[in-house]
Amino acid sequence: MxxxxxxxxxxxxxxxxxxxxxxxxxxxxKEFNGMTRTLRRVFCVIYRRTPLIAVLTLxxxxxxxxxxxxASPHGPFSSSTDKCSTCHxxxxxxxxxxxxxxxxxxxxxxxxxxxxxxxxxxxQGIYIDAQNPDQSGGVDNGILLGGGFDRIGDASxxxxxxxxxxxxxxxxxxxxxxxxxxxxxxxxCLSCHTPHQGPNYRILRRRPGDVAEDVAVQSWVGNxxxxxxxxFDPVTTGVQGYTDNYKSGIASWCGSCHTTYLTRxxxxxxxxxxxxxxxxxxxGVDVDLAGGRPDAVTKVIYxxxxxxxxxxxxxxxxxTPDDExxCLSCHRAHxxxxxxxxxAEFDPAERGILPAGKDSMxxxxxxxxxxxxxxxxx
Amino acid sequence: MxxxxxxxxxxxxxxxxxxxxxxxxxxxFAFSPDSNFTGSADMCAQCHxxxxxxxxxxxxxxxxxxxxxxxxxxxxxxxxxxxxxxxxxxxMTSPFTNYPHGETNAVLLGGGFEHVGGSGGLQTTSTHSMENPSGDVPPGSTSKQVIVLSCTSCHSGHRxxxxxxxxxxxxxxxxxxxxxxxxxxxxxxxxxxETSNVDPNRTYRAxxxxxxxxxxxGVQFYTKNYKQNISNWCTGCHTRYLATDDNPQYKSDPxxxxxxxxxxxxxxxxxxxxxxVGRFENPFGAFxxxxxxxxxxxxxxxxxxxxxxxLxxCLTCHRAHxxxxxxxxHAALPASNRGTLPSGQDSTLLxxxxxxxxxxxHKMDVAY
Numbered sequence: 199m200x201x202x203x204x205x206x207x208x209x210x211x212x213x214x215x216x217x218x219x220x221x222x223x224x225x226x227x228k229e230f231n232g233m234t235r236t237l238r239r240v241f242c243v244i245y246r247r248t249p250l251i252a253v254l255t256l257x258x259x260x261x262x263x264x265x266x267x268x269a270s271p272h273g274p275f276s277s278s279t280d281k282c283s284t285c286h287x288x289x290x291x292x293x294x295x296x297x298x299x300x301x302x303x304x305x306x307x308x309x310x311x312x313x314x315x316x317x318x319x320x321x322q323g324i325y326i327d328a329q330n331p332d333q334s335g336g337v338d339n340g341i342l343l344g345g346g347f348d349r350i351g352d353a354s355x356x357x358x359x360x361x362x363x364x365x366x367x368x369x370x371x372x373x374x375x376x377x378x379x380x381x382x383x384x385x386x387c388l389s390c391h392t393p394h395q396g397p398n399y400r401i402l403r404r405r406p407g408d409v410a411e412d413v414a415v416q417s418w419v420g421n422x423x424x425x426x427x428x429x430f431d432p433v434t435t436g437v438q439g440y441t442d443n444y445k446s447g448i449a450s451w452c453g454s455c456h457t458t459y460l461t462r463x464x465x466x467x468x469x470x471x472x473x474x475x476x477x478x479x480x481x482g483v484d485v486d487l488a489g490g491r492p493d494a495v496t497k498v499i500y501x502x503x504x505x506x507x508x509x510x511x512x513x514x515x516x517x518t519p520d521d522e523x524x525c526l527s528c529h530r531a532h533x534x535x536x537x538x539x540x541x542a543e544f545d546p547a548e549r550g551i552l553p554a555g556k557d558s559m560x561x562x563x564x565x566x567x568x569x570x571x572x573x574x575x576x
Numbered sequence: 577m578x579x580x581x582x583x584x585x586x587x588x589x590x591x592x593x594x595x596x597x598x599x600x601x602x603x604x605f606a607f608s609p610d611s612n613f614t615g616s617a618d619m620c621a622q623c624h625x626x627x628x629x630x631x632x633x634x635x636x637x638x639x640x641x642x643x644x645x646x647x648x649x650x651x652x653x654x655x656x657x658x659x660x661x662x663x664x665x666x667x668m669t670s671p672f673t674n675y676p677h678g679e680t681n682a683v684l685l686g687g688g689f690e691h692v693g694g695s696g697g698l699q700t701t702s703t704h705s706m707e708n709p710s711g712d713v714p715p716g717s718t719s720k721q722v723i724v725l726s727c728t729s730c731h732s733g734h735r736x737x738x739x740x741x742x743x744x745x746x747x748x749x750x751x752x753x754x755x756x757x758x759x760x761x762x763x764x765x766x767x768x769x770e771t772s773n774v775d776p777n778r779t780y781r782a783x784x785x786x787x788x789x790x791x792x793x794g795v796q797f798y799t800k801n802y803k804q805n806i807s808n809w810c811t812g813c814h815t816r817y818l819a820t821d822d823n824p825q826y827k828s829d830p831x832x833x834x835x836x837x838x839x840x841x842x843x844x845x846x847x848x849x850x851x852x853v854g855r856f857e858n859p860f861g862a863f864x865x866x867x868x869x870x871x872x873x874x875x876x877x878x879x880x881x882x883x884x885x886x887l888x889x890c891l892t893c894h895r896a897h898x899x900x901x902x903x904x905x906h907a908a909l910p911a912s913n914r915g916t917l918p919s920g921q922d923s924t925l926l927x928x929x930x931x932x933x934x935x936x937x938h939k940m941d942v943a944y
């Protein structure tokens with residue numbers, strides 16, 4: 199009797215081996231960068247060892263069930279996908295959408311808590327590379343680019359976070375609620391992320407805040423890559439890992455909820471502070487660093503700025519002055535452990551709808567360090 | 577010759593005639609013994625022995641073994657339910673004509689208990705357990721009654737004279753059902769011409785699986801057989817699987833213990849007996865029509881093969897007898913969430929590998 203499955207596997211292996219030889223010859227750095235970490239290591243073996251060893255190794259990795267098991271449940275999905283059952287129970291769901299947990303938050307936490315399933319332990323703000331060896335989205339034990347909701351690097355507690363599961367007023371959302379400080383919403387993970395892949399980087403929702411049109415967030419890398427913070431200070435060239443991840447659109451995306459934050463001058467609105475409804479001015483976003491800062495001597499000639507904060511790289515040419523400032527240049531998406539002291543603490547009278555005075559507003563660094571990262575006013 | 581000897585010889589002759597008649601019956605009139613009884617029914621002897629039975633109900637054999645006598649290896653029935661294949665060579669000759677209700681050597685719609693696609697096919701990875709001595713509690717059962725399943729848990733050995741149209745000779749009142757549940761089908765068919773009596777151009781193939789992808793019209797046989805109520809019938813045992821908030825019986829109760837560690841809680845489940853209508857927005861923002869190549873109930877049978885009004889039902893995703901499909905990765909339920917369900921690798925009778933049945937309708941397998 200012919201074992202059909204074994205026969206098919208062997209056939210696929212043979213086909214794969216010929217493809218592997220082709221890949222070896224034609225692979226570009228971008229393709230290489232798009233591979234999982236494990237595959238990258240194996241790829242290096244291909245160059246050094248005989249083609250037979252390389253092919254066998256690739257085939258082994260490809261068809262090893264353990265690795266297949268570890269793939270992200272968020273997609274992509276095949277016609278025989280195994281991933282639906284990660285998050286859905288067709289007959290015994292405990293909440294809407296047939297989820298096996300009573301809330302979507304609990305479901306997300308069941309994987310994205312350290313040691314449970316996902317590499318990205320967003321509650322602890324740390325990347326665990328060993329969790330899913332087929333998905334190399336960052337360095338083991340590295341701090342997540344978006345920070346964490348409870349801790350950063352599974353160490354210090356957060357001082358500011360996007361409040362999930364708690365009703366609150368959305369800063370800068372006057373367009374969503376006129377003549378008052380903003381819409382009151384209860385954030386969930388699904389307010390920002392779609393669990394079923396999609397066109398946006400980081401499986402970000404196409405229409406956050408239920409805006410009428412899709413907001414595209416593009417990246418230079420695969421959806422499940424570049425999760426960790428790196429030091430990409432221009433001075434330390436060669437360590438510029440994540441400048442390549444965000445390409446465009448993230449500020450517009452954030453602005454779908456924080457509607458007034460995308461323009462420098464907006465019609466007057468109530469920001470929830472002591473000034474009530476008045477015209478507001480704000481720092482530009484989606485602006486490149488080429489315009490720069492005043493020359494230290496002439497005070498007139500503007501020099502291109504540089505920074506070690508994350509920027510959008512529109513052209514994919516690495517860290518250059520045409521990179522653009524975005525919301526994520528200064529803020530972490532999930533939570534931060536940055537400390538606010540002295541002047542950096544909001545005057546309670548000016549705080550309005552914003553959280554407590556010690557709240558670090560998701561800023562990446564202590565106090566207002568982000569400002570001088572570009573403006574160099576020391 | 578004494579009268580006593582004469583009587584003895586007469587008795588022997590009568591017995592011989594009966595035996596020969598039975599043998600001839602097997603050969604010439606061996607259409608389904610499960611139904612089509614006539615005033616001079618010859619079929620009783622297929623299963624029963626009036627004086628020499630070895631099992632209750634005067635059966636020749638225990639239930640599954642009894643059924644196996646015919647429904648295995650082409651020994652009698654066309655439907656080799658143990659090997660999950662339709663074998664025309666073994667099919668029973670009817671008094672009408674030679675009418676196959678399936679495609680020869682095709683996989684049975686309900687799969688098989690040991691193999692799928694014949695004795696040389698793949699072994700099953702899950703089945704409705706048969707004659708497990710310790711019994712099983714059907715998942716979703718409210719009563720938690722332990723059932724030792726046998727063929728006759730689901731099928732009646734005889735067509736119920738009060739429900740002669742019960743499809744697949746399914747029991748009229750299965751499991752915990754409180755009243756009869758009629759499973760409607762779209763027959764009877766024109767057996768003489770081997771065609772649908774609704775659409776003469778359409779051949780009736782009720783027993784076997786066919787590709788009836790809407791994209792390939794003309795190969796759409798078995799959408800016609802089930803009409804309505806099969807999901808209600810399944811919930812005769814899996815009582816909770818049709819419960820909805822609309823049902824007063826379940827609206828205010830605290831739910832039930834599914835054995836998955838969540839205790840007595842209200843459960844949410846995929847709707848059944850709903851039409852495959854409308855459009856949905858896929859993750860990439862494109863709108864698509866719901867469609868599927870899985871079997872549906874055809875409520876209002878017309879010449880059109882697959883219509884929006886066709887209903888999703890239990891058999892859309894599950895095979896009734898057993899499946900050879902495999903579960904890997906996330907589809908192998910984790911032990912912590914498995915509850916009373918079988919082992920992690922169990923394929924829970926699903927028609928497609930992993931959760932292929934989901935994306936067949938929900939179209940998540942779009943390019944990325």
